[in-house]
């Protein structure tokens with residue numbers, strides 16, 4: 001099942017399409033207005049169905065607003081693993097909340113399991129990124145939300161989240177600097193207290 005075309009209810013994915021929970025008609029109306037405002041003819045052939053398409057696209061792109069991120073981390077295993085777990089290069093695609101233009105790049109997420117050795121499924125880290133990324137975002141908040149939820153739900157010794165993204169609002173418009181990468185990090189627990197652990201994680205993250 002396509003995760004983004006579904007909703008999490010009580011920790012289970014339901015087949016309910018995200019379209020059901022956004023006001024498609026209202027988005028359509030707004031997009032039609034935008035087309036008129038920029039000097040286009042919303043009734044010409046190529047644009048006739050655009051407001052409806054954009055509405056469906058937004059329903060998908062903002063699907064994370066209607067998903068409880070905590071539900072993503074319900075699967076945890078007792079593994080007695082006490083060393084760092086790090087998943088690198090998780091694809092990130094989001095929309096900046098200032099311009100509603102995309103920013104994209106990668107996330108690297110690491111954690112050191114807590115005393116109970118509890119770990120989560122690796123895919124859950126990517127799902128967590130997805131839930132928070134599919135909302136109007138700023139990269140800093142996206143980064144800290146990921147770290148904070150992992151700390152809260154997994155109760156590990158520490159979490160580190162590093163995101164490297166390119167923002168289309170800096171590339172396509174405004175200052176027009178394509179290729180500039182923004183790197184944000186959120187360190188929690190042991191990674192914050194212990195420079196050696198943090199350096200070890202950063203070395204693994206930055207290794208190509």
Ligand SMILES: Nc1nc2c(ncn2[C@@H]2O[C@H](COP(=O)(O)OP(=O)(O)OP(=O)(O)O)[C@@H](O)[C@H]2O)c(=O)[nH]1
Nearest residue numbers: 096097098099137138139140167169170173174175
């Ligand atoms: N900190 C942060 N800034 C962001 C992010 N995404 C976009 N921005 C910035 O948000 C700022 C909004 O600035 P404003 O001056 O209010 O808007 P603007 O006139 O469109 O700004 P310019 O992009 O400089 O033309 C810009 O500097 C963007 O580069 C993000 O994820 N984090």
Ligand SMILES: [Zn+2]
Nearest residue numbers: 096098099169
């Ligand atoms: Zn922006």
